[in-house]
Amino acid sequence: xxxxxxxxxxxxxxxxxxxxxxxxxxVTVAHTGITxxxxxxxxxxxxxDLRLELKLEQSDDIALQVVTDKVVEYKALGNSNVTGxxxxxxxxxxxxxxxxMITN
Numbered sequence: 001x002x003x004x005x006x007x008x009x010x011x012x013x014x015x016x017x018x019x020x021x022x023x024x025x026x027v028t029v030a031h032t033g034i035t036x037x038x039x040x041x042x043x044x045x046x047x048x049d050l051r052l053e054l055k056l057e058q059s060d061d062i063a064l065q066v067v068t069d070k071v072v073e074y075k076a077l078g079n080s081n082v083t084g085x086x087x088x089x090x091x092x093x094x095x096x097x098x099x100x101m102i103t104n
Contacts (some may be wrong), residue, residue: 003054003089004028011101012080021080023052023097024073024086033063038074038100041088054094 004009008025034056042052052074085097 001008001078003094005054005087005094008085008087008095008098009101010085010096010097011103012082013103014079015103019046019079020075020077021082022073022075023050023085023087024071025095027054027056028067028069029056029073030067031063031065032068033059033061034068034070036070036072037060038087040074040076048081050082050085052085052087052089053086054089 005028006026006036008023010023011021013020013022023036029036037055037057038052039055041053044051054072082100084100086093087095087097
């Protein structure tokens, strides 16, 4: 299954009192009842490249049958040294973020 995504960003916040890492992107889904989620993959290598899995959750609620763009976010609290983010969907890499924005 192919999936359309865009606008991927990654940010490390090192401001005192609020340390976190965040990745966001936009995922195009088939209808409004699908919610995209980013989760940390159980499979990580020993580098500072973070591997995230994109999951699509189906709702049992009534949903509009229109193609919809939805924002997806992964956020981890604490200090981070991530140098890149690889996004995977159904076992295939769909995007790699090389430029991490750092807020000091």
